[in-house]
Amino acid sequence: MRTSIVVFTCDLRLSDHPPLRAALRGGRRVVPLFVRDRSVDAAGFAAPNRLAFLADCLGDLDARLRQRGGRLVLREGETVMEVCRVATEADAEEVHMAGDVSAFAIARERRLRRALEAEGRRLYVHDTVSTAVAPGAVTPASSDHFAVFTPYYRRWSAQGLRDVLDAPRAITVPEEVGSASLPERGEVSGVSPGLCAGGETEGRRRLAAWLRSGVDAYAERHDDLAGDATSRLSPHLHFGTLSPVEVVYRAGRAGGAGAEAFVRQIAWRDFNRQVLAARPDAAVRDYRTRHDRWRRGKRAEADAEAWRDGRTGYPVVDAAMRQLRQEGWMHNRGRLLAASFLTKTLYIDWRVGARHFLDLLVDGDVANNQLNWQWMAGTGTDTRPNRVLNPVAQGKRYDPDGSYVRRWVEELADVKGAVVHEPWRLPAQERSRTGYPEPVVSLAEGLARFKQARDRA
Numbered sequence: 001m002r003t004s005i006v007v008f009t010c011d012l013r014l015s016d017h018p019p020l021r022a023a024l025r026g027g028r029r030v031v032p033l034f035v036r037d038r039s040v041d042a043a044g045f046a047a048p049n050r051l052a053f054l055a056d057c058l059g060d061l062d063a064r065l066r067q068r069g070g071r072l073v074l075r076e077g078e079t080v081m082e083v084c085r086v087a088t089e090a091d092a093e094e095v096h097m098a099g100d101v102s103a104f105a106i107a108r109e110r111r112l113r114r115a116l117e118a119e120g121r122r123l124y125v126h127d128t129v130s131t132a133v134a135p136g137a138v139t140p141a142s143s144d145h146f147a148v149f150t151p152y153y154r155r156w157s158a159q160g161l162r163d164v165l166d167a168p169r170a171i172t173v174p175e176e177v178g179s180a181s182l183p184e185r186g187e188v189s190g191v192s193p194g195l196c197a198g199g200e201t202e203g204r205r206r207l208a209a210w211l212r213s214g215v216d217a218y219a220e221r222h223d224d225l226a227g228d229a230t231s232r233l234s235p236h237l238h239f240g241t242l243s244p245v246e247v248v249y250r251a252g253r254a255g256g257a258g259a260e261a262f263v264r265q266i267a268w269r270d271f272n273r274q275v276l277a278a279r280p281d282a283a284v285r286d287y288r289t290r291h292d293r294w295r296r297g298k299r300a301e302a303d304a305e306a307w308r309d310g311r312t313g314y315p316v317v318d319a320a321m322r323q324l325r326q327e328g329w330m331h332n333r334g335r336l337l338a339a340s341f342l343t344k345t346l347y348i349d350w351r352v353g354a355r356h357f358l359d360l361l362v363d364g365d366v367a368n369n370q371l372n373w374q375w376m377a378g379t380g381t382d383t384r385p386n387r388v389l390n391p392v393a394q395g396k397r398y399d400p401d402g403s404y405v406r407r408w409v410e411e412l413a414d415v416k417g418a419v420v421h422e423p424w425r426l427p428a429q430e431r432s433r434t435g436y437p438e439p440v441v442s443l444a445e446g447l448a449r450f451k452q453a454r455d456r457a
């Protein structure tokens with residue numbers, strides 16, 4: 001019997017999985033392989049929240065494979081060496097995997113192809129596994145990628161989706177291929193107490209619930225901080241426990257303004273990926289330099305520390321930063337406010353903020369995180385690079401009665417009404433009773449410093 005290998009990376013599902021479908025063709029045996037590669041950790045992946053979510057995903061993938069007569073094969077080591085080793089053990093003639101866009105993934109793919117070809121085996125890399133539209137599938141006339149979202153979105157929307165594939169009914173895994181034991185969530189320390197559960201089963205449950213009773217209100221409610229009315233599907237899209245093609249297809253079938261606005265966000269995800277695919281260095285370097293000379297030194301570090309700890313003295317920013325620590329996830333409006341505050345009000349390098357987000361976010365993703373940070377810092381694809389979000393005005397607008405702030409900032413839990421966004425307006429005694437910190441900088445001072453820096457640049 002002929003044998004193929006499927007190398008799972010950020011596509012930890014059986015439904016709508018083109019590499020798996022291709023590997024099974026002609027009744028082949030398949031080794032579903034995941035390599036726990038420490039060099040992925042060294043590249044910035046080893047955040048406890050993501051490792052815990054990953055453990056859930058691998059456990060669920062194994063269970064779903066077993067329901068079909070198969071099992072997951074887990075190996076520890078360097079990806080290329082382990083895939084080649086398993087290929088020898090199983091006498092596999094071909095290897096299938098999903099295409100990816102980070103510099104790390106591209107280099108890995110190149111090395112793997114070379115190593116397999118040297119042994120007379122073939123590597124097949126499949127697109128539209130981790131994106132709805134493949135990076136590079138739509139391009140403007142004059143460039144290899146779109147640098148502005150709106151024209152990208154127009155072309156993206158006109159691009160047809162491939163068919164959604166069912167999960168296979170049966171999988172035969174060669175018996176001679178052994179596996180290391182799967183990791184367990186409980187073995188990971190430093191996990192956020194409110195971290196959500198991972199796995200394809202959970203992702204599919206969430207998607208169904210969202211399409212049934214969330215997406216319709218998305219267009220009006222997605223910015224409502226306290227309402228928490230977004231899908232929370234980002235970790236599932238990041239780990240590929242849900243397929244973006246299937247998500248777009250099913251949302252499209254649900255129809256309506258909410259679904260349309262939601263699908264537009266999935267297009268943002270693809271947009272960032274096509275930018276990173278064309279400019280892998282955007283993970284670490286300004287996409288468009290503004291010649292910033294970011295603040296450094298002791299005072300800047302103390303400000304960054306206050307920001308990380310949710311002690312800036314601006315309640316909505318602090319609420320968002322505390323949500324991040326508590327849940328390993330943050331509302332998009334909170335991410336925008338936190339990023340604007342760090343890069344513009346405090347004038348601290350976007351990489352400092354992006355690093356902290358990657359340390360905690362369960363959906364932490366090189367393309368989405370780094371490019372959203374660059375967008376907010378004005379070094380990315382935003383066509384208004386110098387806009388500064390005012391955390392007080394934004395707090396009053398997107399958290400009008402202050403519930404979001406009261407939920408996350410316990411010092412302010414008893415402060416009634418919208419004044420919770422401006423605790424400095426409370427009577428002095430009441431204010432000092434809260435124990436909530438003074439603002440690290442006045443908004444006027446922060447704005448003047450930023451304007452001066454960008455004018456000088």
Ligand SMILES: Cc1cc2nc3c(=O)[nH]c(=O)nc-3n(C[C@H](O)[C@H](O)[C@H](O)COP(=O)(O)OP(=O)(O)OC[C@H]3O[C@@H](n4cnc5c(N)ncnc54)[C@H](O)[C@@H]3O)c2cc1C
Nearest residue numbers: 230231232233234265266269332335363364365368369372
């Ligand atoms: C500074 C900053 C850092 C961010 N870091 C990440 C990150 O590491 N990983 C990540 O997945 N998203 C990131 N985002 C984008 C966005 O905030 C999250 O995707 C979103 O909040 C996830 O919640 P949700 O699943 O409920 O989103 P929904 O509002 O329900 O949107 C549906 C899906 O669309 C995608 N999406 C939504 N907004 C964006 C966006 N602005 N850019 C790209 N894709 C988007 C996500 O996959 C999301 O799950 C970041 C945004 C900012 C401003």
